[in-house]
Amino acid sequence: MALPIGDLGPCLVEWGGTDLGPTLGGVTFKEEVHSVDIKEDGHGDSPVDAVFTGRLVTIECKFTRSTLAQLESMITSSDGAPTNLKVVNTVGDQMFALAEELILKPLVNNAAEVAEPTTDGLWMHVHRTYPVAAVEFGYDNSGQRIVNVTFRAFPDDFSTRVGEIWRMGPDA
Numbered sequence: 781m782a783l784p785i786g787d788l789g790p791c792l793v794e795w796g797g798t799d800l801g802p803t804l805g806g807v808t809f810k811e812e813v814h815s816v817d818i819k820e821d822g823h824g825d826s827p828v829d830a831v832f833t834g835r836l837v838t839i840e841c842k843f844t845r846s847t848l849a850q851l852e853s854m855i856t857s858s859d860g861a862p863t864n865l866k867v868v869n870t871v872g873d874q875m876f877a878l879a880e881e882l883i884l885k886p887l888v889n890n891a892a893e894v895a896e897p898t899t900d901g902l903w904m905h906v907h908r909t910y911p912v913a914a915v916e917f918g919y920d921n922s923g924q925r926i927v928n929v930t931f932r933a934f935p936d937d938f939s940t941r942v943g944e945i946w947r948m949g950p951d952a
Contacts, residue, residue: 784902784948785886791904792892793841795911795931796880801850804926805842807884809904811946812836837933837945839882839906842926854929855913875910876934882909902949907936 791807793800814834817827843854852860857870884904885892896903909931917925935943941951 785884785904790887792885792887793839793843794883794885795853795909798850798853800841800853800929801843801846803842804844804924807842808840809884809906810836810838810840835945837906839884839909839931839933841929841931843929844924844926846927851927854911854927855915856911875932876908879908879910879934882906882931882933896950904946904948905951906931906933906946907938907941907944908934910934 790803793803793807812835813832814836815830815832818829818831819825820828843850846854848860848862848865851865852858855865855867857873858865858867860866882905884906886903911929911931914928914930916928933945935945
């Protein structure tokens, strides 16, 4: 049985309603459930239980051929204009206050559905994310320039989704 989001293929990455452009090298959705072992002296190093301590969700993207407007969306503390992009140092800003929804939309024939399908080809919705870009532009004849962006996810604070981090498919 196939995953509702499809078994393979690229996706369009939309953050806060903005299409962030083409990717090269894929997009990786990662989720880790963290826990802490509970131990008792009488059982030595063997845990007798474990307690969940949280869920870490990140989405790693490699963007290429980005416009200045797309770069402004990806790079913290940047200010774009039609002909330039200015980046300033950031210290002390909180990510959650600026977090937006990230949607991963499967591409078929290099196009995503305009509206979310209700039966197949479902979208991945990560409700509150913030991009952290790692810019490293190589200037050579053999490598295409990409911007590595890791979106950090936070539990939602919206009244009908409090605590929810992500969902697959339409909001029901």
